[in-house]
Amino acid sequence: MYTFTSQSYYYPTYFVFFTFCFLSCTNTASDKVGLTVYGDGVAFNISGEIDQDKTASCGTATVYSSSSTSTTTTTTTSSTNSLYTVISRLYFKTGEYLYLKFLYDSTQNQGSIDSTQGFSYSGGIGTYAVVSNYGKIYWGGSGVPIDTSVTSSQALSYLTVSVDLVGTALTSGTAALSLTQCYTTDLINCTSATSTSMCYTEDGETCYNTSSVEGPSVSIKGEVNCTSSTVSSGSSSSTSTQ
Structure with a gap:
């Protein structure tokens, strides 16, 4: 009888602790x-x-949006x-x-x-x-x-x-973080002039080439x-x- 009372007394405490831990871990993991x-x-x-x-x-x-061009003159909007x-x-x-x-x-x-x-x-x-x-x-x-x-x-x-x-x-x-696109004519340097080619850049001046990384x-x-x-x-x- 004493054992049952002791377990009953501590059960709510364990339950509250487990619930708090579960909610905290779930929130942190997100x-x-x-x-x-x-x-x-x-x-x-x-x-x-x-x-x-x-x-x-x-x-x-x-x-x-695909970069490929289409010869179709009719477009469909969905x-x-x-x-x-x-x-x-x-x-x-x-x-x-x-x-x-x-x-x-x-x-x-x-x-x-x-x-x-x-x-x-x-x-x-x-x-x-x-x-x-x-x-x-x-x-x-x-x-x-x-x-x-x-x-x-x-x-x-x-x-x-x-x-x-x-x-x-x-x-x-370089890991080339925060990459943005820029126009380029030689795939080496960015240009302010509008061109048909674009590349990715870190500093807005030079193109980033993924083949340059080593490791x-x-x-x-x-x-x-x-x-x-x-x-x-x-x-x-x-x-x-x-």
């Missing part, structure tokens, strides 16, 4: 990145909590789009920076990262900068909250994806979880395109 990098004698983790003060949103999504380009720039509280660009298809639950910009990470103390232009990304049933009725750029309230990539841990070169080949696997404190869930917040 703003964390947990990746492993390994291969060719290299093994380390990319992990950290996202800095909400520096990360305006969990990413932006814009309707995908109110529902299935393909979007997603770009995420995430800052960690410890100073690291992660960039991710991929093509999202609302009819699928997985896709490929962008072959030109893809994935990059830098800022870790004692670890390599990492880039990747090949691999798969998985978003499941609701990992990317895109409103397919919106044709303008959307800010994402959350992002929950898993990645399985092949990349390079840099020993020389061991590595696998990059894990999860990226972000929940924005500035973008309302369930609503499509429009932003300017990049």
Whole structure:
């Protein structure tokens, strides 16, 4: 009888503690990145909590447009789009920076990262900068909250994806973070004149060439979880395109 009373007395305390821990862990996990990098004698983790003060949103999504030209003179407009380009720039509280660009298809639950910009990470103390232009990304049933009725750029309230990539841990070169596009005529330098060719740049002056990076080949696997404190869930917040 005494044993039963003792267990009954402590049960609510344990229950409250477990509930608090569960909710806290769930909330914390929603703003964390947990990746492993390994291969060719290299093994380390990319992990950290996202800095909400520096990360305006969990990413932006814009309707995908192909660069190929069409000879068809008739165009068809649809109110529902299935393909979007997603770009995420995430800052960690410890100073690291992660960039991710991929093509999202609302009819699928997985896709490929962008072959030109893809994935990059830098800022870790004692670890390599990492880039990747090949691999798969998985978003499941609701990992990317895109409103397919919106044709303008959307800010994402959350992002929950898993990645399985092949990349390079840099020993020389640059991770080329915060890449933007610029016009170019020689694929080496940016130009202010409008041209038919574009490249990606860090400083707005020179093109970034992914073949310039050197280092061991590595696998990059894990999860990226972000929940924005500035973008309302369930609503499509429009932003300017990049």
